[in-house]
Amino acid sequence: MSDLTEIILRVIIAVATIVALTRIHGLRSFSKMSGFDFAITVATGSVLAGAVTTLSTPLWHFIAALAALFALQIVMAQLRSRNNAVESAMDNTPMLIMENGTPIHENLKRGGMTLSDLYAKLREANAYDLAKVHAVILENTGDVSVLHFSTDRSKLSQEVLEGVRRS
Numbered sequence: 763m764s765d766l767t768e769i770i771l772r773v774i775i776a777v778a779t780i781v782a783l784t785r786i787h788g789l790r791s792f793s794k795m796s797g798f799d800f801a802i803t804v805a806t807g808s809v810l811a812g813a814v815t816t817l818s819t820p821l822w823h824f825i826a827a828l829a830a831l832f833a834l835q836i837v838m839a840q841l842r843s844r845n846n847a848v849e850s851a852m853d854n855t856p857m858l859i860m861e862n863g864t865p866i867h868e869n870l871k872r873g874g875m876t877l878s879d880l881y882a883k884l885r886e887a888n889a890y891d892l893a894k895v896h897a898v899i900l901e902n903t904g905d906v907s908v909l910h911f912s913t914d915r916s917k918l919s920q921e922v923l924e925g926v927r928r929s
Contacts, residue, residue, distance in 0.1 A: 880906075
């Protein structure tokens, strides 16, 4: 079999394996819920690249590695949901970086963000007036959430800020 034919077959088999494992584990397989999830996603891509380009290694080694990564993610998701210590060790804590239109400079610094970064995220979220921004949160995934005041400037439900570090 030619190298090109083998590469094409490896792509088909490796991608089909990833799709099958994702169907078994669910959409969370490639979520950005935690740093651990991100690491698994990057590792999966790396294994896929190796499976396609490293013809000297048997394909089943890569399939086994993919299965192991998905199994590890399933086990860790179960542990995270059952044990707060595991969750705390694996996940970053979301952090408040702006409250009631006022940036929290100490938290921006802790999160490795600048005012320019914050303002860019506010523009992305169509925040036209800082006075209308209730809170901005640097999420545990690295995403930034912008919570706008409603028209009556009602208070934000405390459940929405559950687990968010203020300082």
